[in-house]
Amino acid sequence: MNEFITVFQKRQNMLLETTLEHLQISMISLIIAVILAVPLGLILTRYPKVAEPIIGVSAVMQTIPSLAVLAFLIPFFGIGTTPAIIALVLYGLLPILRNTYTGINEVNPALTEAATGMGMNSLKRLTKVELPIAMPVIMAGIRTSMVLIVGTTTIAALIGAGGLGEIILLGLDRGADINLILLGAIPAALLAILLDFILKILEKFSKKAGIKSFILTFLIAIFIIATPFIWNGNKQPDLVIGGKMGSEPELLINMYKLLIEEETDLTVSLEPNLGKTAFVFSALQEGSIDIFPEFTGTAIVTHMEDQAESNEAREVYEQARQGMKDEFDMEFLQPMAFNNTYAVATTKEMADQYDLREIGDLKRIENEITAGFTLEFNDRYDGYVGMQDVYNLEIADIKTMEPGIRQSALTNGEVDIIDAYATDSYMIELDLVTLDDPENLFPPYQGAPLMRTDTLETYPELEAILNQLSGKITDEEMRQMNYKVDYDDESPNEVARTYLENEGLLPN
Amino acid sequence: MIEFKNVTKLYEDGTEAVKEFSLEVRRGETLTLIGPSGCGKTTTMKMINRLIDPTSGAIYINGKNIKDYNIHELRWNIGYVLQQIALFPHLTIEENVSIVPEMKKWSKKETLTRSNELLEMVGLDPAIYKNRMPSELSGGQQQRIGVIRALAADPDIILMDEPFSALDPISRELLQNDIQKLQKEIKKTIVFVTHDIEEAIKLGDRICLMEEGRIIQLDEPKHLIMNPSNELVKNFIGNQKSPWQTTVGSISTYKKDLILSAENLNGANYRQQGSFVIVDKNNVFQGILMNGKVMKGQRIEHDMSLYDAAECLNGSDQALFPVLEEEKLVGILSYQNIVEHLRSTATKENGVIKT
Numbered sequence: 001m002n003e004f005i006t007v008f009q010k011r012q013n014m015l016l017e018t019t020l021e022h023l024q025i026s027m028i029s030l031i032i033a034v035i036l037a038v039p040l041g042l043i044l045t046r047y048p049k050v051a052e053p054i055i056g057v058s059a060v061m062q063t064i065p066s067l068a069v070l071a072f073l074i075p076f077f078g079i080g081t082t083p084a085i086i087a088l089v090l091y092g093l094l095p096i097l098r099n100t101y102t103g104i105n106e107v108n109p110a111l112t113e114a115a116t117g118m119g120m121n122s123l124k125r126l127t128k129v130e131l132p133i134a135m136p137v138i139m140a141g142i143r144t145s146m147v148l149i150v151g152t153t154t155i156a157a158l159i160g161a162g163g164l165g166e167i168i169l170l171g172l173d174r175g176a177d178i179n180l181i182l183l184g185a186i187p188a189a190l191l192a193i194l195l196d197f198i199l200k201i202l203e204k205f206s207k208k209a210g211i212k213s214f215i216l217t218f219l220i221a222i223f224i225i226a227t228p229f230i231w232n233g234n235k236q237p238d239l240v241i242g243g244k245m246g247s248e249p250e251l252l253i254n255m256y257k258l259l260i261e262e263e264t265d266l267t268v269s270l271e272p273n274l275g276k277t278a279f280v281f282s283a284l285q286e287g288s289i290d291i292f293p294e295f296t297g298t299a300i301v302t303h304m305e306d307q308a309e310s311n312e313a314r315e316v317y318e319q320a321r322q323g324m325k326d327e328f329d330m331e332f333l334q335p336m337a338f339n340n341t342y343a344v345a346t347t348k349e350m351a352d353q354y355d356l357r358e359i360g361d362l363k364r365i366e367n368e369i370t371a372g373f374t375l376e377f378n379d380r381y382d383g384y385v386g387m388q389d390v391y392n393l394e395i396a397d398i399k400t401m402e403p404g405i406r407q408s409a410l411t412n413g414e415v416d417i418i419d420a421y422a423t424d425s426y427m428i429e430l431d432l433v434t435l436d437d438p439e440n441l442f443p444p445y446q447g448a449p450l451m452r453t454d455t456l457e458t459y460p461e462l463e464a465i466l467n468q469l470s471g472k473i474t475d476e477e478m479r480q481m482n483y484k485v486d487y488d489d490e491s492p493n494e495v496a497r498t499y500l501e502n503e504g505l506l507p508n
Numbered sequence: 509m510i511e512f513k514n515v516t517k518l519y520e521d522g523t524e525a526v527k528e529f530s531l532e533v534r535r536g537e538t539l540t541l542i543g544p545s546g547c548g549k550t551t552t553m554k555m556i557n558r559l560i561d562p563t564s565g566a567i568y569i570n571g572k573n574i575k576d577y578n579i580h581e582l583r584w585n586i587g588y589v590l591q592q593i594a595l596f597p598h599l600t601i602e603e604n605v606s607i608v609p610e611m612k613k614w615s616k617k618e619t620l621t622r623s624n625e626l627l628e629m630v631g632l633d634p635a636i637y638k639n640r641m642p643s644e645l646s647g648g649q650q651q652r653i654g655v656i657r658a659l660a661a662d663p664d665i666i667l668m669d670e671p672f673s674a675l676d677p678i679s680r681e682l683l684q685n686d687i688q689k690l691q692k693e694i695k696k697t698i699v700f701v702t703h704d705i706e707e708a709i710k711l712g713d714r715i716c717l718m719e720e721g722r723i724i725q726l727d728e729p730k731h732l733i734m735n736p737s738n739e740l741v742k743n744f745i746g747n748q749k750s751p752w753q754t755t756v757g758s759i760s761t762y763k764k765d766l767i768l769s770a771e772n773l774n775g776a777n778y779r780q781q782g783s784f785v786i787v788d789k790n791n792v793f794q795g796i797l798m799n800g801k802v803m804k805g806q807r808i809e810h811d812m813s814l815y816d817a818a819e820c821l822n823g824s825d826q827a828l829f830p831v832l833e834e835e836k837l838v839g840i841l842s843y844q845n846i847v848e849h850l851r852s853t854a855t856k857e858n859g860v861i862k863t
């Protein structure tokens with residue numbers, strides 16, 4: 001609890017900012033969903049034949065996982081708030097649509113007949129009789145949709161839309177830091193409760209004041225919420241640099257920004273902490289970001305869907321550069337020194353006790369140890385499959401788990417070895433040691449700036465500027481910088497600046 | 509006022525609900541539509557306010573085809589009371605009553621005065637009731653509101669589709685009385701659908717009896733009862749016919765030994781004691797001979813109801829009454845006849861005597 005309060009105090013500003021973002025994204029999505037779904041529902045009540053199929057389609061949309069919807073939208077709408085809102089609107093449509101349709105259809109036919117018989121026209125009947133009577137049902141739909149949207153908005157952080165999901169993702173990235181996750185999750189829940197309460201009040205108000213004033217309130221709400229949003233959209237930077245989840249990419253893109261802004265007049269904006277490799281890559285293809293740091297190994301395995309032809313860093317980079325050029329018309333600038341490859345890590349005591357130095361040393365104790373591997377590592381040749389093959393290992397007990405919880409499983413003693421990334425900051429925090437890989441089983445994962453060829457053609461100076469980092473930043477330096485951001489909570493921008501200054505790349 | 513000319517309604521599924529229907533509803537009258545379930549009463553009625561359009565034929569209001577009216581204005585001038593009452597549950601009583609006046613753009617003040625006046629008319633105190641919600645009223649009270657809602661904008665025509673059938677007998681009777689009383693004051697043209705013959709008789713200036721989309725008989729209630737045009741009508745009226753409704757012609761008996769010809773009277777060929785009816789050779793009524801004394805005597809028309817006949821009999825010391833058709837004697841009515849008739853139409857069930 002105390003720890004939670006500390007985290008809360010430290011992150012107050014971020015919390016406030018992300019909560020507001022969250023509120024804004026959710027509300028805009030909800031309002032758009034209402035604006036689309038209520039009239040559509042009303043129209044459908046007049047065409048019952050097409051109603052069922054249309055409601056069916058929107059039900060199908062709801063079953064598509066939100067991550068998949070986001071991934072699908074990036075090629076068309078890029079990253080950021082727009083695709084997030086589109087996805088959220090799609091999610092929010094169904095409950096409102098269905099409730100509007102059934103709400104109106106379930107109005108007692110005698111009442112509609114009375115209304116018609118009294119000489120009301122269609123619109124009058126709708127506003128005076130049908131809508132007010134169906135209102136509780138429609139509002140229930142809106143409230144369901146609201147909860148759905150506020151919940152799903154946490155996912156929007158994966159594509160750089162911001163919101164409380166950012167805090168949750170950060171928590172997940174920091175080894176499932178429960179306090180951070182709660183710090184994101186609790187306000188999201190509170191937000192849902194608060195909005196539910198506001199909607200209830202609005203409903204009561206609409207009962208008293210009639211449907212017209214309800215619509216008016218609604219329009220005012222739209223105006224208030226959308227105004228800052230429209231303002232934000234004004235300034236367009238020259239370059240947008242994106243980065244995957246985590247402190248390391250964020251440090252790198254800050255360095256890019258500092259260097260570019262130091263040496264040119266270009267304005268650079270950053271999109272850190274984008275969810276998945278595939279998201280960042282489609283955003284680069286689509287053009288909503290212009291540069292992001294990518295690993296040579298990932299370029300080959302994930303994007304080119306190939307295998308590294310060599311285990312030698314230089315050759316791997318060359319293969320990746322050529323492939324990205326040929327297949328995607330992208331430029332892969334010079335890599336930095338650090339190699340964030342897979343590593344097998346264990347605690348210092350363990351290493352001392354069994355005199356473990358190399359992966360091959362595990363052979364002696366393979367029947368006694370438990371390994372905690374990610375699902376992916378367990379399944380890849382440049383992972384455990386290769387370890388069995390190259391080092392002839394057969395570990396007795398393997399538990400597969402989420403990346404974020406490996407390190408705590410290791411420190412708790414539940415597992416004895418884990419797979420890790422060489423530059424991860426918890427190596428320092430937990431005093432872990434990595435086992436050498438003399439057979440070069442794990443291909444090099446060196447970071448380098450990746451951009452579209454047209455970007456480089458527009459700004460040819462970028463090549464020289466970014467290549468200043470070529471061969472810089474060792475594993476140890478990277479690990480240290482990650483540690484400062486992750487555990488000392490220093491700002492990535494400051495850490496990046498200090499490094500560049502020390503290297504003489506920025507004037508002091 | 510309302511005129512149906514050869515109206516036929518064929519529903520999409522082929523049901524012919526109303527067939528070649530022609531009828532005129534007169535200004536200021538209450539016409540009750542009655543008939544077995546499914547005979548087309550509701551369909552007929554809803555064609556008046558165009559909730560249903562006829563397949564062929566036309567309906568005229570004040571000589572103008574209803575299709576030539578603006579449909580909304582037409583409906584504002586036709587009050588509509590539904591069997592399901594159908595008050596709008598989200599509106600107060602006053603708001604419910606004010607709907608049509610508002611649509612007709614009456615001023616706020618006018619509307620308010622009108623709804624107060626109407627509430628008072630049906631015995632509901634506006635101060636208590638106007639801000640209540642429909643669910644806070646009893647069924648009978650709700651339908652009273654249903655009725656005044658239809659009356660609110662002072663329409664010329666009011667349509668009521670079995671308005672009281674969902675109510676308990678006591679509320680029903682009260683509301684029927686209300687309608688009777690109202691109708692005396694407001695004299696609207698009312699088309700009233702019912703399946704209850706008593707209600708039809710009580711409220712209708714004329715009754716239109718329908719079967720399978722056609723008019724079987726259209727008549728004033730007493731004629732309908734006294735001269736049912738066929739078996740169906742008779743069955744429909746059924747028990748409704750009180751023994752007092754029976755025409756004296758059918759109760760009286762033609763007893764030869766109580767008839768005295770004019771010849772025999774002049775020849776003094778008669779008994780001094782007892783009563784006799786005197787006729788001439790053409791059977792035309794001449795007078796009464798009572799205990800040897802000739803008198804003019806009280807006479808009764810053959811198609812008079814027993815009820816009306818009893819009025820005539822009341823206070824007369826005659827023992828026999830001649831029943832005449834066009835001055836000719838068709839029967840003789842005695843108190844004995846009357847008692848026998850009343851006895852024969854009464855039954856006793858579980859100790860309860862019913863007529």
Ligand SMILES: Nc1ncnc2c1ncn2[C@@H]1O[C@H](COP(=O)(O)OP(=O)(O)OP(=O)(O)O)[C@@H](O)[C@H]1O
Binds near residue numbers: 519544551703
């Ligand atoms: N919308 C419709 N579509 C098809 N047939 C209909 C429709 N409405 C009524 N009918 C049929 O038309 C006929 C007349 O119906 P209507 O409702 O006018 O009868 P009704 O005399 O009012 O009967 P009730 O006393 O039961 O209310 C019935 O056979 C009915 O089944």
Ligand SMILES: [Mg+2]
Binds near residue numbers: 549550551669
């Ligand atoms: Mg009916």
